[in-house]
Amino acid sequence: MSPSFTTRPEIRGTFGVVSSTHWLASQVAMSVLERGGNAYDAAAAGGFMLQIVEPHLNGPGGEVPILFWSERDKRMQALCGQGGAPALATPSWFRGRGLDMVPGIGLLPATVPGAFGAWLTLLRDHGTWELADVLRPAIDYARNGFPLVPRIPQAIYAVQDLFRQEWSSSAAVWLPDGKVPHPDRLFRTPGIAATYVRILEEASRGGDRRARIDAAHDAWYRGFVARAIDAYYRDTAIRDTTGERNKGLLRLEDMADWRAAYDTPVTTDIGRYTVAKCGPWSQGPVLLQQLAMARHLGLEGLAPDSTGFVHRIAEAAKLAFADRLAWYGDPAAVDVPLAGLLSDDYARARAARITGQSGKVLDPGHPLGRTPRLPDLDAAARTLAKADIRFGVGEPTFAQLPPVQEWAAREIFVGDTCHIDVIDSEGNMVAATPSGGWLSSSPVVPELGFSLTTRLQMTWLDEDLPGTLRPGMRPNTTLSPGMALRDGEPYMAFGTPGGDQQDQWTAPFFLRHALHGMNLQEAIDAPSWHVDHFPGSFWPRSTTLNRITVEGRMPAATLEGLRAAGHDVKVGADWSEGRISACTREPAAGGGLLLRAGANPRGMQSYAVGR
Template sequence: MFTTRPEIVGTFGVASSTHWLATQTAMGVLERGGNAFDAAAAAGFVLQVVEPHLNGPGGEVPILYWSERERAMRSVCGQGPAPALADPAALRAMGLDLVPGIGLIPAAVPGAFGAWLTMLREHGSWSLAEVLAPAIGYARDGFPLVPRIARAILAVQALFRDEWHSSAQTWLPDGKVPRPGSLHTLPGLAATYTRIVEEAQRRSDTRTGQIDAALDCWYRGFVAQEIDAYCRHTPVRDTTGDQHAGLLRLDDMASWTPEIETPATLDFGRYTVAKCGIWSQGPVFLQQLGMLRHAGLDQYAPDSPEFVHRIAEAAKLAMADRLAWYGDPRFAASPLAGLLDDGYLAARAQRIGARAALSLDPGTVNGIAPRLPDLAAATRTLQRADVRFGVGEPTFAELPPVAEWAEQEIFVGDTCHIDVIDRHGNMVAATPSGGWLSSSPTIPALGFALNTRLQMTWLEPGLPNTLEPGKRPCTTLSPAMALRDGEPYMVFGTPGGDQQDQWSLAFFLRHAVHGMNLQEAIDAPAWHVDHFPASFWPRQTVLNRISIESRFPESTLAALRERGHDVRVGEPWSEGRMSACSREFDARGRLVLRAGANPRGMQGYAAGR
């Protein structure tokens, strides 16, 4: 099969990510003796600088890793919880039906910093200063703005100029939208990370002591104090059209620590796939796999209507279960075991018929009937919302700039991903997001914005994902890991919000069932379905839509329409942002490493040797 680039093959180390500078950073760490944990953390901090429209220091990151020393898979929950002041009744009393998509109200505890450093402390070998040096360098000395950063700034320039003046100072040099390809600096962020390193070095002369000191700076020291002060005293305009102060406080940050967990798993032939728990979207992938175990996918070509239809219908069923059942298991009995039960998934698979499903169809789990949120909340919200400044996801306007971005076609965004495997066999997959430059104003004293992850919760009482103080919002972020024949084999993932566990599933099946190599499986024509309320404000529900690349055969598109799908044909290379790395031993017992990266958007790269 034709591929846009070769599958990378090496024996020393491989990395793949959504930005070439992050991939280069990871490989540079490996070349200088660091392990996969050092490399992933350094690259993760670089992604905060070079993809600021898709993630930032104030965001979150779920991480999956394989430790060769421990011979175990683990997940790090870098999804922070809701603040103590996040009272859904109080928000409803304000006239809100949904948590706003931008501003300060939807900020959860920023978990990315804690998750990266927790993994680094437990499994890395590099110092805090060494890991943060590349990100500090790019923030201080400059990094090239990819076109989508300029498009993101263009989309919200009026908001920055009129309301979020600290963001205008950060992202509108000389008062103008910066040109794609120009070098941009983030001196405020560079100063924050530099101060953390210097304070950590003053407090301790050991590697782990400095990491602990940095965590203290972030969650109990000057970073948390500045976030508290900004949220208390700086009301900002949000999607309600009004100005509101934030809910996040020092105590919320001081009381939180990342959790290291055993991931959820499901077997599929030779493979065991691992995902983060039911506080994430990850089990959607596993549910689909379980439904498709006996679907005979090997007899259908990857671009055939039979292949696409069966996977699309499994996605509809799994996403309906996400809506009805997913949430923080610390706040309710978790139904995850029931959702992944063989009998339950076989029964769900029987609901995949010859024609496209037209309604939401969550399952009954453990004898309990499903309950769905009030989906009319989105309609009520839009009737009185201020949508001039975009939606809850990052939005992008067409370039070149014009006077009013609202006259241009607007595209919603996604996030970031990185995979790393080192010569020892350690593996890391991470999907950082949140704290986008367009999510909330830049905090002047820190140089970064807060996340808006609480927009993924509901204000309606009694749901698994209802907003509650101390509760983690159910995130769309979903890295993946797979064993093969019981041995660690592959890390992979993609940006894409609600699409993540659709694009990554099709990639996995093309590789595991049809034998495509990593790059072939990434390059192959892709699609996604919309058949659920969106996770991002304003949570609008679309049913039975399949968006599919035009590279599919016309006969496949026609057959899908005949089966009742609402087919929307997109650009040839418009679906998916996959990255992947794998490891295996050859016949002589040598460790062979492979990697592939997404060609769509012309910035994702894989590297290795």
């Protein structure tokens, strides 16, 4: 099945393609390819650009997981830019202060900010450009101004009282002249530009390209950046969702001991395709579990907007996310039964639990015969009963801006992050999902001009769970870039923002492309959905069992069929589910590669470019 039209063309070319969640990041990355850079140079430049133009969704103090295919090495790898928990952060520390959860905003939920180290590691080991050239577009836009998309003022408006009353360093950056900036005006973040310029100056004192990148890394994780973070987090008490003022736990030593780590992606096969994700330190295997179950769900012949298709994939997501809750964690610290979770026997058994009626309970499985154990799900209710939620929750928070001068918050929205995919003419491929350090996550570190990640909120304080908070260990991040081989050859880089929705939106997208033959743009444009049948990854980690949210464009018969199957159906806006970017490569007739790209039309911000 294929829709009769798309919102934009599928981009096709032979030189290079880029798709990202902001047109300026896509154009910056493409400009790097045009000037002789490879996919790694381009992805890093685009990634740094996303920090500037999407500050409500990520920042320099965030994190990024990266998947990439090296045409030189004929190898796919993961690069983990998810930092670990501070040494001082333990369940007993939080429990001793009467907390059932790590707060969602403020200084307490910080982990080591891994994005800078991950981008530099990718650039050093696989790129060709100098860091100064890669950073130049981000520095120029931060210093000279970038256009504000409407969601940025919405994010600032939602937390303006917090900034004015408590987070004065953030007010100094995001409330120029004491006012919420107007949509579509140019905005400057000179503090970030100055930080990056100082890093480049300290890294330019001799040595070769690799040495200069390593020196920049040291300036961040052992030098003035780490010292500024240490001083601010050690000495400043700021208000957070506990309703109290708390100092932070992140220290220079936590940063100095951290490095971005290479990892082997995990995979599953479906038809001609081998789909790859980051390991169980991310939620990536959730997509693989859904696709493994899809092999046994009889999807052939089911239209991608039919009740049967939507119901079966939604139910597979429920089972996969229940397994995430029970089994996923940092494999450096806990024994994750990943081989069992991804085995075909397990997928077949899990698929057999899907009936014609919607599942009403959390239903984790028993991989390798193990017994699942779940966290205390009543903690969310206890936390909310005594929390201060006036200034947002764990995810990025946005206020609706009416078209009047006296803006007033009418409705609150949360969610999203960023994504970028790049393929160059040689066939190198990069997929990356940057996030964290968004402007409403934590107060700006005054000396640096940016906020830090709050990813520690994704850990649990229960003892001896795979996702339990452990000093030095990575929280189970929602960030989840994807790649795929076709007939054993590198084929697709893809991903999406969306927190817990990321590996829900990409499952039907991938099946629409691989099973139903839609091109990239058709598969992205098609109506989508998500379920909330598990504790959310972000504070306050509430659960809404059996809820499915479906775009209003879905056929009425499908909505009625889902209700008849027992789903609690919430109908969203027509263009509200999915933020997917994707690029592919395949052999071209006569030699070389045919490259394609598509980008999400929702929000009128994402863009695919190429030639």
